[in-house]
Structures are given as C-alpha cells and as structure tokens.
Amino acid sequence: MSVIDLASNKVIASIEVGKAPVGVATSAALSRTYISNVDGQSISVIDSQHYQVIQELPLKGSPVGIALSPDSKTLYVADWFEDKVLALNTADLTQQRTVSVGKAPAGIIVSPDGKQLYVANRDSNDVAIIDTGSMQIIHRIAVGEHPFGLGLSRDGKQLYAVNVYSNSVSMIDTQTHQVNTIKVGEHPYCVTVSSDGSRVYVTNTQSDNISVIDVVQQKVISIVPVGGYPEGISFDHANQRVYVANWFDNTVSVIDASNNKLVETIATDKQSRAFGQFIQETAH
C-alpha cells in the first residue's frame, strides 16, 4: 500500500499488507486505515500516523468492499464469495455481526446518519439497503448490469451505483428509490461525488478516462483522460481535487475539480486499485 501526502502529492510511505489488497477505508478519528486483502482473506489494520500494520485480521471468506460508519465505531466488510456483509466493532474486531445479501457484494457505503448501509450486489444486479441497527435488508433496488462501485452525496440524498457491463451509472434517490440511468465510458468501475453533490466522477477502466457528470443536467459534461485502467476514485474535499488510481500504469492521477483538468500524475507501487473512500480527511 502506498501512502500519498495530499499537500505534496508524493508517496511518503509504502506498507506491506496482505495478498491482493483492494479495498480501503480510513478514519482520522481513529487514526486507522483498513485494507481488505481479497486473496489474503484478511483485513490489514494500519496505524495511519505511523504507517505501520498493527493487526492482520483473518476472515473466512474474501473481503472486497470495505466502509466505516461516520462515527468510526463500525467497519463494514463485503465478503465477495460468501455473499455476506460483516459489521465489525472497531474497538474490538472480534465482535462481528453478519447479514446475507445478494450475490457477490462489491461496493458498500454508509449513510451520513449511520443508519443505513448500501451494498452493490454485482451478480444480482441490485443495490440492497440494510438497516444497520438490525442488520436486516429493508429494500432492494434494481440497477444496471454488474453494479460494482458505490458513491453517495454528502447529504445522503443521492446514491450512485456503477454498472460495469451496462457502461452506465444508476442515480438513486435514497428517499423515493427512483432510479435514473446515465451512460458513461467503457467498463466503468468506481464513482465519487463532489462536496456540494453537483458533480459525479466515474472511472472508465477500458476507456482510460473519467466521466464527469453534472447531476442537475443528468449528463456527462466532461471526459478527462487519466492513466491506464483507472479503478479507485475519491474526492479530496479539502483541496477540491479528484484522485484516481490507475492499475495498468501504477500511478495516481490528480484532477482539479474546478476545471476538470489533470494536474499531476503520481508514481505509486504496482497495480494501484484503491476501492472505496481512500482519502483520510483531517480530524477536526
């Protein structure tokens, strides 16, 4: 895992984690970063201050998507092969609850109030809404083919699911569950939302670019070329920049959100992915 300092846009640390790391969740409040190792069948727990692995938590299945509750008390992990989502107590990771979801749960994200968990079920072509108190599924929303990454506006009102095989993004109103679909590039994977929720950024893995969607107009307003096979994408709210992990090129692209221009390309360790929200915001 590469650690990038957002002030200098330089890699400042490289940390050995488990085999085939894919998902990232990070908490400034806890000074912890959690990495899902899909082949290693484990979660690496990293001290974000000292860039050290402090625990390697083995899991039965293969973890992919990973997300923290807004209060950092719960870590959610999607288990790709066991079709489950685990809820782990971050104070004691051995305390675990589970819920069975759809087939191949991929992207997961938690509502701002922490009460709902959204899960993209890749092989069921739907998004499940889970009540985090009871760990029960309360709704299922049909989306496009092969939903993978999820994004959520900061007010929690708009949820975005990226449909890999449909080359589209489903915009889901989290109150009414109404779905609108927007076409993007080839084989899209992940999505992130701007601070005010007006723009959505999608990685098109096989077009080697980013689709920038204007939410009001519900259309793509800009296409930004990045590195080869862009996967993970995250919005840096402090600096109004978008960070993109490019798997083929072993780089991270930095986009200025004010003009949708590529401003920098950062060399990283091999095969950058970064599935999830990988930018740690400064603790308040």
Add this chain to the structure above:
Amino acid sequence: MKKLLALIAMAVIPLTAAAHGPSPQKVEKSVTIKADPAKVWALVKDFGNMQKWHPAVASTKLETKDGETYRLLTLKGGGTIYEKLRSVDDADMKLKYEIEEGVLPVADYNSFITVKAGPGAGESTVTWVGRFYRVYKLNPPIPPGQDDESAINAVTGVYDAGLANLKKVAEGK
C-alpha cells in the same frame, strides 16, 4: 517457446464471461527493436495478419460483426483464440484488444500493445500489457491449471515468444 507450446497443447477451456474475479493479474513485457517505429507499428496494427509476426499463430481470419472487428487465431499447436479489436490509435501507436474465447487459461483478458520511438535513433520499444483473471474464480481449492500461476505463465509465454519474433521479423533477420 516451451511454455507456449505447452499451453497450446492444452484442452480448450471455456471462458466465463459472467464474472470477473476480485484479483486481476498483470503481465507486462517489452522489447527493443532496431527498426523504425513506423515499420514496427505497421506489423503490430495489422490485426488480421498476426501470423506474420507471432510464431505460435498459423493463420488469422478477420471478420466484422455489428461494426466490430474480430480475428480468429488458429495456433500451430492446435486450438484457436477468438479476439475482439477494441481500438487502433495511430497517433499513440497503441492497439487494444480482448479475448472473447480460446485456449489460454485466462478469463476477462484485455490487453494493449504500444510502439514507441527509442531508446536509440531508428529504434523502437514495443510494450505488451495484459490484464486478466484466472479461470477459476471461486474460493480455494483451485483446480489444477486454473490458478493465477497458470494464467500468468501462459500469457508470459505468448508475450515473450511474440515479442522475440516480432523483433526478428522487423529487423529482417
């Protein structure tokens, strides 16, 4: 060549288009060729004539379906690979393609080949990069021949043999 011949001798393994696994694999190989980039690119971009430079390919059959371009590679050791052309970019000298189905023990394979000028004057550097998954996409135990290593070895064999012969052909040896 040994690896390549071994993989060609394998039985046809159907590719599952239904799902990509969570852990993609990558093979990246490069060769420096003492020939003009335009000459090397002309060989590489000729999607319907891979037998001209790849030593494992006996013949290439080009076809168009619904506006898309495909090729069927018949291999010298037996077996076929059916591939789809994704793009040809003359400005960047970059060709992108993917495997639809074939004898390689890989799944969801997509790839690009680039030609760049240099390092020396009149020289070209060809880079071939592939992204793919193993055939077996569920949790262990993984059946023999369907693991990450088998997939990586097969693709490495194809790239090494192909680039070595592309060099020979382009250098006119």
